Amino acid sequence: MPHILKVEKLSHKYNSNWAIRDINIEINGNGAVGLLGSNGAGKSTTMNIMCGVLNQTEGYVYINGQDIGKEPELAKREIGFLPQQPPLYPDLSIDEYLTYSAELRMIPKHKIKGAVRDVKERCGIAHFSNRLIRNLSGGYKQRVGIAQSIIHQPKLVVMDEPTNGLDPNQLIEVRKLIKEIAQDHVVLISSHILSEIHLMCKDVIMIEGGRIVFSDSMNAFNDYIQPHSLVIRMEQPPTAAELLTIKGVTKADFLTDRQARIYFDGDEEVAERIIAASMQQGWKLRELTLDKGLLDDIFKQLSIQPNS
Known part of the structure; x- marks a missing residue:
């Protein structure tokens, strides 16, 4: 055909x-x-x-x-x-x-x-x-x-x-x-x-x-842009300063009293480290999700004109 x-x-x-x-x-x-x-x-x-x-x-x-x-x-x-x-x-x-x-x-x-x-x-x-x-x-x-x-x-x-x-x-x-x-x-x-x-x-x-x-x-x-942030929800959350002590975490912003967006440097093991820290420190982690790249971010990256 x-x-x-x-x-x-x-x-x-x-x-x-x-x-x-x-x-x-x-x-x-x-x-x-x-x-x-x-x-x-x-x-x-x-x-x-x-x-x-x-x-x-x-x-x-x-x-x-x-x-x-x-x-x-x-x-x-x-x-x-x-x-x-x-x-x-x-x-x-x-x-x-x-x-x-x-x-x-x-x-x-x-x-x-x-x-x-x-x-x-x-x-x-x-x-x-x-x-x-x-x-x-x-x-x-x-x-x-x-x-x-x-x-x-x-x-x-x-x-x-x-x-x-x-x-x-x-x-x-x-x-x-x-x-x-x-x-x-x-x-x-x-x-x-x-x-x-x-x-x-x-x-x-x-x-x-x-x-x-x-x-x-x-x-x-x-999926073109790899995620470099994740959102976590906890019952007993730590401070932003405590989250920054986790290897690979570059920034932490609290969205609500119990929910935070964590930015990381691309290290794929950062999620496992957050889970481990939660268990050790009693944060009672309830949710962890990766953020996908926003469409506008993908568009901007792809819009860089190719070489002739």
Whole structure:
């Protein structure tokens, strides 16, 4: 079976400056994949080339085995795209707009009505079928934008900042919808918001300075920075000064009367020393947990631009 998305040695430059360089991506199997990067990192250029909007300077993009440069029509049939500003027509109703979207996607006429019905049900907008798009809330406009991106059942769905500008309730609903779509499609989500990628995606690709600096699972991304602090809870806690006498402990801050965060120098045996000290001194240790690196810390570390 061909990869749903395969990108080989993809590079592009504007004038004399390289926007992206030697991008390699392989995705095969449904699920949500995050495309992370700061502004100007190269995310938009990469997405535009993947979707056939921009011709690359070097390299290849294959969508479900089709070279988008040589067979653009065949490749684009397998792509759904939701840009940051959904391409909606405010004076059309949902039914009118989705029918038009189905025609643009060259769905056979006898199948359009069924395709519109199915995608409305899937995106939770069937009860607003005849409402003008201009009269919808931001969350429902986004649902209509998502509906147009999947109406033709593409293998790959590309979404650019799909939760941008939504209120908290709308965020929850749209995240849930995207997760459901990812069960049957590859969904590539571009964003600079780490928390959104963390909540929706199983894998992460990070571009910085036009190059991929990380490509792995979300768990691997979370574990990228080794923990250098732990939180302990005790019934009879010592003073901060006493905790500092434990070999490897560099700092101790009490969060509550009985809970403290302890920073250490990377020595993996520090936890065992704390447990031993608790038993000897009668601190009655009840809980000890390692702190994982915060996503923002990981982002900062990975955002150091690679050498050319």
